[in-house]
Amino acid sequence: MFGTRLRKTRPHAGDDRCVADLVAALGVERVRSDGAARLLASTDASIFRGGAAGPVCFPDSTPQVQACVRIAAVHRRPVVARGAGSGLTGAAAPLGSAVVVSTTRMNRVLEVDVENRTAWVGPGVINLDLTHHLGPHGLHFAPDPSSQQVCTIGGNVANNSGGPHCLAYGVTSAHILAMEVVLSDGEVVMLGGLDAEPAGYDLRGAFIGSEGMFGIATRIAVRLTPDPPAVRTLLLSFADVDSAAATVGAIIAAGLVPAAVEMMDRRCVEAVEDFVHAGYPRDAEAVLLIDVDGMAGGVEAQATKVDEIARGLGGRVRVAADEEERQLLWKGRKSAFGAIARIKPDYYLHDTVVPRGKLVEVLRAIHEIVDRHGLLVLNVFHAGDGNLHPIIAYDSRQPGMSEKVREAGREIIEVSLAAGGVLSGEHGIGVEKRDFMPLMFSDDDLDQQARLRGAFDGLCMMNPGKVLPSPHSCSDITELTEAKGDLWG
Helix, strand or coil: CCCCCCCCCCCCCCHHHHHHHHHHHHCHHHEECCHHHHHHCCCCCCCECCCCEEEEECCCCHHHHHHHHHHHHHCCCCEEEECCCCCCCCCCCCCCCEEEEECCCCCCEEEEECCCCEEEECCCCEHHHHHHHHHHHCEECCCCCCCCCCCEHHHHHHHCCCCCCHHHHCCHHHHEEEEEEECCCCCEEEEECCCCCCCCCCHHHHHCCCCCCCCEEEEEEEECEECCCEEEEEEEEECCHHHHHHHHHHHHHCCCCCCEEEEEEHHHHHHHHHHHCCCCCCCCCEEEEEEEEECHHHHHHHHHHHHHHHHHCCCEEEECCCHHHHHHHHHHHHCHHHHHHHCCCEEEECCEECCHHHHHHHHHHHHHHHHHCCCEEEEEEEHHHCEECEEEEECCCCCCHHHHHHHHHHHHHHHHHHCCCECCCCCCCCCCCHHHHHHHCCHHHHHHHHHHHHHHCCCCCECCCCCCCCCCCCCCCCCHHHHCCCCEC
16 A cells, blocks of 8 residues: 555574574564564555564563563664554664564553553553543543554654644643663663652653654553543634635634644545545535534633634534534544545655644645646645645556655655744654754754664664664664665655
8 A cells, every 4th residue: 555565575694593582582472583474564554665574573571572672682683663563654664674573462451540540551552442441431542643543552652643632632742651661781661650740851751752762662651631521523614725724823823722623625525525424515625623622611612712713714614413423523534544545546644844824835835846746635634733744645556656756755844844844743753754854953963862862772773774864873784775775665
């Protein structure tokens, strides 16, 4: 689905000895080194196709993760932690025949403290499964990426994931209290704590969003959020994108902070309607899906104000009549990426952030870019915080098409940065945006980031070749050099 060509995964010269040591430590049922397992672990949900996996391990405890890391160090092999593989930047795709540590078997909710609204979970717990588990307690885990049906809490921590409802509730870093982490030398440390103000530096905050370069989280303490007493979902439709964007700005300027403000353009609405039949208006050039929540009286007041603002800017307003309609409208939004498959067999999902006041300007620039390259773009994004997700739909079987997509992606990044934006809102940097980091950070900035990385991973073996461009990265590993020039599908 994400490209057509995978690099052939060749066994590493030391595979037999490394695999034998891993099997001795974990058991034969927890180590895979066959071609199928290596091939599946060599990529994530991005269009990056330059991965090369070594043995794939499936530990189910912290001591077993320690064993994987220590054995990899003895054999001088890099280590890549892997959750659901749903990342979109190549961050979970191993380079240099790395030992892959899959956390999918560490998938238990270990402890729930309803009174203090905290829970300890394994890194392999699926985001939405955690919220379902908490349902009887009237609690949930607030970060809700569109991939929440498959993405894991460990992956959310690695990328500091967001989601539609993070406008009001904050991204993953606001909901993680502490983590047990295995470092590159096998040492186990606790970052953060359950106290309101843990002593020392905020190493927990530094670890979140580090994309597997600092270590492997094996237990995670999450903050739980009470379910709101009341929720209203409004679907606003507009005759042009400018009015929809102006409505977003006017809502925020009025002092309202909805739980979510999502925007979709006409092409995306049509794709979603063909796929889900959520009831979106096909004649709208843009729609906004807005949640307001809280106490019933306040929710009604906020919904009324949003209605007034939208109508004043030429919008049509529909309020979901019941919970069933609410869920259907949100199913449409969360199914947007899957709906693209009805249009083209491949897509490249982008992720930049721009100031809200620049939304219209940047959206126009994106359309100009893709039109010039003869491509198709659908826009669905977190309008409340300016986190853009333009989706370039294409067919990689057409000669030269993948090159056009990569070039358009580069131009979208440059336009976003020129507007005062940043490289990523929630998907991370990985390999996709690694070489664009100098556009946003100076050499001194990148050097300091590399020093921080080295403080956690002094052996330079945890997910090397990601985020930081050479010469600031730990990229001197086998096969990485030869992969350059053929990294993307």
